[in-house]
Amino acid sequence: MELLQAEDSTLVRNYMNGDEASLEVLINRHNQRISSFIYSKVFDKEITEDIFQDTFIKVIRTLKRGKYNEEGKFLPWVIRIAHNLVIDHYRKSNRMPRYESGPDYSIFAILQDDNLNAEKQLIQEQIQSDIGSMIRELPEEQQVVIQMRMFRDMSFKEIADSTGVSINTALGRMRYALINLRKMIEENQIVLTN
Numbered sequence: 154m155e156l157l158q159a160e161d162s163t164l165v166r167n168y169m170n171g172d173e174a175s176l177e178v179l180i181n182r183h184n185q186r187i188s189s190f191i192y193s194k195v196f197d198k199e200i201t202e203d204i205f206q207d208t209f210i211k212v213i214r215t216l217k218r219g220k221y222n223e224e225g226k227f228l229p230w231v232i233r234i235a236h237n238l239v240i241d242h243y244r245k246s247n248r249m250p251r252y253e254s255g256p257d258y259s260i261f262a263i264l265q266d267d268n269l270n271a272e273k274q275l276i277q278e279q280i281q282s283d284i285g286s287m288i289r290e291l292p293e294e295q296q297v298v299i300q301m302r303m304f305r306d307m308s309f310k311e312i313a314d315s316t317g318v319s320i321n322t323a324l325g326r327m328r329y330a331l332i333n334l335r336k337m338i339e340e341n342q343i344v345l346t347n
Contacts, residue, residue, distance in 0.1 A: 161227035169216050176216075180209060183228055190232055194239045204242060208235040233282070240279055287337045288330075295330035298323055 156164065156178045167175035187208065192201040211234050215221050221230070288299055297316060301307040307315070312323045 165216065165221060165227055169219065169221070176213070179227065183231065186228065187231060187235055191235050191239060194236075195242065200242065204235060204238045207238050211238070236278060237282060284334075287334055290337065291330055291333055295326050295333065298326040299330045302327060 156167075156174060159167070159175070159178070161179065161182075164175040164179050168179070184205075188201055188205055191204045191208075192198070195201055195204065208231060212231055288296055291299065294316075298312055301312045301315065302309070309320050309323045309327070313320045316323065318326075
């Protein structure tokens with residue numbers, strides 16, 4: 154009974170320490186939200202189940218390798234994995250989401266429907282995913298500066314105060330981070346426009 158009340162982070166830690174039951178609790182706890190998310194992108198029960206299984210295979214492999222970054226954000230992390238697998242599904246099948254027509258069907262409804270921009274949104278999210286992966290390859294002090302500056306909108310003075318370095322050091326780390334990111338983009342021939 155204790156497992157059912159445990160925080161996600163505790164269950165993840167337990168599973169990484171060999172407690173298989175903790176993973177089962179996590180899967181049961183988040184099954185509905187993850188399945189609903191996948192289904193909302195693919196509109197097919199069988200494909201949803203396949204992607205759900207593939208998602209947890211990736212989750213298990215990552216946890217078994219000890220590569221999970223413990224920040225207490227298990228569900229968003231799993232959703233991101235599922236989302237990337239949805240993108241892979243569309244890339245492999247070479248098609249984008251379909252739009253249902255029905256009695257309420259109207260071309261104007263589709264024109265106003267944000268889902269019509271699904272391809273653009275998927276591309277944008279893939280770009281963000283690629284950038285996130287590259288940022289994780291940077292040295293830790295460069296990662297910290299990028300995250301504080303770009304994602305938390307902190308000033309270089311705030312970054313310097315927070316990390317205990319001078320403003321010039323914070324600026325230098327940002328500069329090197331951007332140089333390294335440009336190199337990775339060129340080496341991997343990543344396109345960052347949609």
